Structures are given as structure tokens and as C-alpha cells.
Amino acid sequence: MTRDYSQFMPSMGTHNTPKPARSALxxxxxxxxxxxxxxxxxxxxxxxxxxxxxxxxxxxxxxxxxxxxxxxxxxxxxxxxxxxxxxxxxxxxxLDRKSLFKRRAAGHAKHYQLIAANVDTVFVVTSCNQDFNVARLERFLALAFESEVAPVIVLTKADLCDDTQPYVDQAQAISDRVPVIAIDAKAGDVAGALADWCAPGQTIAFLGTSGVGKSTLVNALFGAEKAATSGIREDDARGRHTTTARQMHFTDSGLAVLDTPGMRELQLADAEAGIADLFADVVELAAQCKFNDCAHETEPGCAVRAAIEAGDLDPARLERYRKLAAEERHNTETLAERRSRQKDFGKMIKTVTKAHKGRKGRR
Ligand SMILES: Nc1nc2c(ncn2[C@@H]2O[C@H](COP(=O)(O)OP(=O)(O)OP(=O)(O)O)[C@@H](O)[C@H]2O)c(=O)[nH]1
Ligand SMILES: [Mg+2]
Ligand SMILES: [Zn+2]
Missing domain, CATH: 2.30.30.140 (SH3 type barrels.)
Known part of the structure; x- marks a missing residue:
């Protein structure tokens, strides 16, 4: 294995050379x-x-x-x-995109909606209240993995909650590749907490349902009211969809910040790899089952069931994985159907045009 030891090397006089000024671009x-x-x-x-x-x-x-x-x-x-x-x-x-977030458009089973391109880090935001939902977080994270954007979970409203630890623990259990931060978005040191992902030249985005504090976090980063925010309904802790358009803002230090409207429904399509990445533990176990097509139900030699019985895999996590994977397959098939119909239509047009040209040629 080759390791990168550069971080242990003495820095070669970097402090003597002034950094070139950053360009407007x-x-x-x-x-x-x-x-x-x-x-x-x-x-x-x-x-x-x-x-x-x-x-x-x-x-x-x-x-x-x-x-x-x-x-x-x-x-x-x-x-x-x-x-x-x-x-x-x-x-x-x-220009070619470094990354692209897209989802199956709500209400249009056969269309994509492009959410954002060229994001380096996505903050998946939820709050320490009824909004917190592991299955929903998993959807956002699978989308991030699929898009090859590094996700970070941000748990807001830490100030309104007696003990944030249970929320942090549940969020942390989703993937060891995803850092978790709990914060008071209104009064906490947001810039400090998110600093690792906010170097100049980076692009960050905030995703999550309505009312969780995405715009509040954006404003905290700017130290100014960049985006409107508003209260949530107290009865169900849901937001009021205050932000209505995706908008990219730029800080003076050269950070690109994307605020997005709250997303209630996130349907995944063409995200098989992202889901497999997020549930790598389940996928690895399944690979050890005796039968290739093991359904992890009653088959002998099932590594998945064995892990559940040993207490190493939460059965609820397996269930969520199954559900998300099945839904993704269905959505992907629907989209593929549409694409193949469009292709057939394209072919038909070409054939008709060719035939037409052919006739003209014979005249
Ligand atoms: N006490 C407390 N209130 C917060 C926190 N974060 C957000 N809020 C409040 O929650 C409400 C909703 O915050 P917004 O920032 O508008 O939420 P949003 O995610 O942008 O919502 P949409 O734009 O509708 O998607 C506002 O009243 C905020 O002041 C927090 O950490 N603590
Ligand atoms: Mg907002
Ligand atoms: Zn199995």
C-alpha cells in the first residue's frame, strides 16, 4: 500500500512565499x-x-x-x-460537471429535476425535533454518495433540545464516512463548526426539509440576512417553505453557498451505486451469503440474518435498505422506459427523414 506521508514532511518555506491573490473567477x-x-x-x-x-x-x-x-x-x-x-x-x-444532484421530479414519475451542479460539500440539515428521521437522512446521503459530493449531517436546534446525544448517535450510526455536527444555528459558531468544508474556492449546499434552518445557517455564514427565514408550525415542527428558489450566494472570502427550498419528498433514481455505498455494511454481508440470490429470509448460510442474530446489524436498517433499493429500481426502470421510447421516436424520425431524402434522390 502506498501512503501519503506529505503531511508529516516539514513545510518547505511556504510561509515565505506570499499566496497569489485569488482571481474573481x-x-x-x-x-x-x-x-x-x-x-x-x-x-x-x-x-x-x-x-x-x-x-x-x-x-x-x-x-x-x-x-x-x-x-x-x-x-x-x-x-x-x-x-x-x-x-x-x-x-x-x-462545461463538464464535477458533480450533479438530481432527483425524480415530484409529480412527474418520468422526469428528472436537476437540483445543483458542481457542489463540493453538501450539508444535509435536520433538526433535533420531530423532523429527525433516519430514513430521510439516508435518502439525502445516498444521493450525495451517488453524486460524489461529500455529505455532512447538520443537526440544528440543539438549543431547543435537552439532550442532543441520542440524535447525534443515530445520525452517526448511518455511515462512518459522514461527519455529524449538532449546533444552534441561530446563536452558535456556525462558521467555526463548518470551517473544515468552507475554504475559499469551495462550493457548499444545504439540503433538507422545510423549517430545519438551512437559510439560518446560510445567514450565519454571511453574518448578514442573505436569505429570508421564518418560524415553523409548532404543532408538527414543519416549516412553511420560506425559501422558494435555489440561489447561489458568494461570501467575500470566496465561498459559494447554495440555499435550497425545503424538500419533503426525495425520490431516488439512477442511484444504485450511492445506495450501495451508504449501505456498504449490508452489501458486504450479502456478498458472504451462501446463495448469490439470497433473499436473507430463510435461506441457509445467510450472513445477513446471522449478523442480525448476533446483534451486529439493526434489522430496521436492513428493512430501510431494502425499501430504498426497491424504490430506486422502480424509479430507474420508469425513467429508462421513457428514455428508450424517446430513442425509438428519434430513430423513427431518422428513418422517415432518410426515406424522404431517398425518394427525393430518385426523382
Ligand atoms: N432556536 C433555534 N431556532 C432555529 C434554529 N435553526 C433555525 N431556527 C428557526 O427555525 C425557523 C426556520 O428556519 P429557516 O432557516 O427559515 O428554515 P429553512 O430550512 O431555510 O426552511 P425553508 O426555507 O422553508 O426550506 C426560523 O424561525 C429559524 O429562526 C436553531 O438552531 N435554533
Ligand atoms: Mg430557507
Ligand atoms: Zn442472505
Missing amino acids: ENLGWQAFFASQVDVEALAATPPVRVTEVHKSGANVKGDGFDGLIPPGLELAVGDWLLFDEALPTHSLL
């Missing part, structure tokens, strides 16, 4: 990943811009000393980077 989240897709001429002719908001009438974009609007036509997500074509904005070139 870097302060919008421009990273080497995007720069490597563009040559110098393209950079000069079509300057990079970042999508900060997407709505029906188009997308707001921001670049170096530039604020603009791209008319509808491109399928864009907040956080996207484009090479802006001033003469024909809808011909702007979309």
Missing part, C-alpha cells in the same frame, strides 16, 4: 477541474460564467465583473459553469 468557485476543459483562446472569446439561479425566464449567471441572463433553452442547474457566448447566449457551452 476562483472566488465564484472556478477550479482546476473546469480550467482543464478550456484553452486560452476559448477563455478569451467566451468567458466562463456560473449559473446562480434558474427560473422559467432563464438563468442568472455571474462571471468576472459580469452579471447576466441566459434565456431558456439550455438544461441548466444552479452551480453550472458555462463558456458564455455573448452574441448567442443560448449557444454558451456547458
